[in-house]
Amino acid sequence: MKTYLDCIACFIRQALDSARLITDDKQIHRQIIQQTLDLVYDIDLHQSPPAIAQKMYRMIRKLTSVQDPYSQIKQHFNKLALKMYPELRERIKTSADPFETAIRLAIAGNIIDFGINSVSEEPDIEKTIAESLTAPLDMKLLEELKDAITQAKNILYLGDNAGEIVFDRLLIEQLSYEKITFVVKAGPIINDATAQDAQTTGLADIVTVIDNGSDAPGTILDGCSAKFLHRFKEADLVIAKGQGNYETLNDIDKKIFFILRAKCPVVAKELGCEIGSLVLRKNRE
Amino acid sequence: MKTYLDCIACFIRQALDSARLITDDKQIHRQIIQQTLDLVYDIDLHQSPPAIAQKMYRMIRKLTSVQDPYSQIKQHFNKLALKMYPELRERIKTSADPFETAIRLAIAGNIIDFGINSVSEEPDIEKTIAESLTAPLDMKLLEELKDAITQAKNILYLGDNAGEIVFDRLLIEQLSYEKITFVVKAGPIINDATAQDAQTTGLADIVTVIDNGSDAPGTILDGCSAKFLHRFKEADLVIAKGQGNYETLNDIDKKIFFILRAKCPVVAKELGCEIGSLVLRKNRE
Numbered sequence: 001m002k003t004y005l006d007c008i009a010c011f012i013r014q015a016l017d018s019a020r021l022i023t024d025d026k027q028i029h030r031q032i033i034q035q036t037l038d039l040v041y042d043i044d045l046h047q048s049p050p051a052i053a054q055k056m057y058r059m060i061r062k063l064t065s066v067q068d069p070y071s072q073i074k075q076h077f078n079k080l081a082l083k084m085y086p087e088l089r090e091r092i093k094t095s096a097d098p099f100e101t102a103i104r105l106a107i108a109g110n111i112i113d114f115g116i117n118s119v120s121e122e123p124d125i126e127k128t129i130a131e132s133l134t135a136p137l138d139m140k141l142l143e144e145l146k147d148a149i150t151q152a153k154n155i156l157y158l159g160d161n162a163g164e165i166v167f168d169r170l171l172i173e174q175l176s177y178e179k180i181t182f183v184v185k186a187g188p189i190i191n192d193a194t195a196q197d198a199q200t201t202g203l204a205d206i207v208t209v210i211d212n213g214s215d216a217p218g219t220i221l222d223g224c225s226a227k228f229l230h231r232f233k234e235a236d237l238v239i240a241k242g243q244g245n246y247e248t249l250n251d252i253d254k255k256i257f258f259i260l261r262a263k264c265p266v267v268a269k270e271l272g273c274e275i276g277s278l279v280l281r282k283n284r285e
Numbered sequence: 286m287k288t289y290l291d292c293i294a295c296f297i298r299q300a301l302d303s304a305r306l307i308t309d310d311k312q313i314h315r316q317i318i319q320q321t322l323d324l325v326y327d328i329d330l331h332q333s334p335p336a337i338a339q340k341m342y343r344m345i346r347k348l349t350s351v352q353d354p355y356s357q358i359k360q361h362f363n364k365l366a367l368k369m370y371p372e373l374r375e376r377i378k379t380s381a382d383p384f385e386t387a388i389r390l391a392i393a394g395n396i397i398d399f400g401i402n403s404v405s406e407e408p409d410i411e412k413t414i415a416e417s418l419t420a421p422l423d424m425k426l427l428e429e430l431k432d433a434i435t436q437a438k439n440i441l442y443l444g445d446n447a448g449e450i451v452f453d454r455l456l457i458e459q460l461s462y463e464k465i466t467f468v469v470k471a472g473p474i475i476n477d478a479t480a481q482d483a484q485t486t487g488l489a490d491i492v493t494v495i496d497n498g499s500d501a502p503g504t505i506l507d508g509c510s511a512k513f514l515h516r517f518k519e520a521d522l523v524i525a526k527g528q529g530n531y532e533t534l535n536d537i538d539k540k541i542f543f544i545l546r547a548k549c550p551v552v553a554k555e556l557g558c559e560i561g562s563l564v565l566r567k568n569r570e
Contacts, residue, residue, distance in 0.1 A: 009294040
């Protein structure tokens with residue numbers, strides 16, 4: 001997916017969010033904003049938003065020498081989601097259709113995204129869960145995904161954010177998880193899950209976890225490791241969580257099911273849905 | 286009020302809104318965004334947000350030769366508000382406290398603001414009215430404003446937006462309006478009300494309407510006409526509608542009551558209230 005001019009204001013807001021997480025020094029805030037303005041001035045709109053964001057966050061890391069400003073946020077949401085885990089697991093178990101409920105909860109967990117949401121507003125996870133359990137969902141495609149999972153021998157599950165991966169774990173526990181490889185980012189980027197989050201949340205205890213070799217907030221194949229690309233090629237089914245993965249993989253020829261919550265006007269428009277919608281989409285093969 | 290780094294993303298969003306109202310030509314959209322990026326790069330944060338916005342909208346007018354991109358929007362909301370006028374007037378008349386109800390409605394009307402709201406999302410006026418009739422309001426200050434209006438001999442009412450001025454008219458009709466002068470902007474700026482809107486909505490039939498000699502989306506005294514400044518000096522009470530007037534006049538030594546709806550995080554933080562709150566504030570004298 002290409003970048004829109006609308007994304008520029010969002011990049012600047014993200015830069016300011018990061019700046020404030022890193023330091024109270026307003027001179028540095030301003031420096032980060034100015035370097036972001038420089039970066040977006042000649043923006044190549046053919047690149048995906050995560051490709052631009054990757055450059056921006058690298059610039060911020062270089063300028064401030066702070067590698068992981070979202071570290072505490074990631075820990076907070078891992079803990080919070082783990083606290084909710086037993087109850088949500090029970091809810092899935094006792095629901096009429098555990099697979100559907102698990103998919104709905106996995107989409108609900110995608111609200112924990114501090115690229116799109118400002119860190120100044122804590123997401124209302126309980127409210128999002130309640131909405132997600134009853135909101136419209138493409139039931140035909142849900143069946144298709146269920147069948148695809150059954151038939152697949154080698155599934156790559158591209159994770160999105162810390163905290164959210166507890167919701168992914170709930171879904172994965174409903175599947176034959178010996179055939180699933182879970183993918184995290186290789187380095188800190190916004191609140192995206194890394195290997196450490198997969199450890200903390202127990203996800204690494206039930207599935208193989210690899211990183212994609214990249215620090216982009218999505219999956220930019222050009223920047224991923226040879227190891228990841230091999231696994232990607234070998235996989236007969238890819239489940240991709242979140243907007244960042246959609247924005248970077250929606251044009252790729254591969255059997256990919258995207259599951260996410262539409263959270264910004266640009267992606268909602270691309271998907272032809274309202275902000276807040278539960279999205280289950282299949283790529284062209 | 287000074288400008289915050291948060292405002293930069295908002296200026297860029299406003300520029301894009303205007304660009305799209307003016308033309309479908311994406312090259313011009315990009316040109317407008319780039320010139321906005323230039324403008325905010327060396328932004329003087331000691332200036333108020335409307336001072337920066339004034340420069341930006343002048344740049345857009347110069348670049349595109351389109352003087353009033355919000356013309357149709359202004360007409361639309363004047364019409365819409367006029368359609369609601371009889372029912373709202375009746376509601377005021379039959380309410381327990383017509384002055385309070387009229388103030389609440391005047392604040393509700395402040396939702397029609399396309400500087401802060403994106404043009405892509407039409408404000409839900411009915412919903413805002415319903416909320417505004419019961420939301421918390423500083424009742425002590427409301428009494429103080431009522432007394433101040435009774436005692437004043439010469440009231441200047443600084444308007445804000447087209448459409449909204451129908452709600453101002455409803456309030457003004459509750460007052461001794463022979464002592465009120467209503468102030469509009471001298472030239473088109475966003476959807477701020479000009480003399481034409483005061484005519485269209487019948488406001489000019491009941492009170493004296495003057496313009497402030499300026500095209501800023503607020504009241505920047507330095508840029509106002511001598512005529513307006515004379516009236517401002519003579520007035521023993523100023524009622525100032527909307528965020529733009531608050532942002533430009535909150536540091537002025539003058540008896541000013543601000544009435545507005547807090548619509549952006551920066552102003553809400555300055556006022557120490559939540560976004561969406563009904564705001565009635567008095568300046569220090």
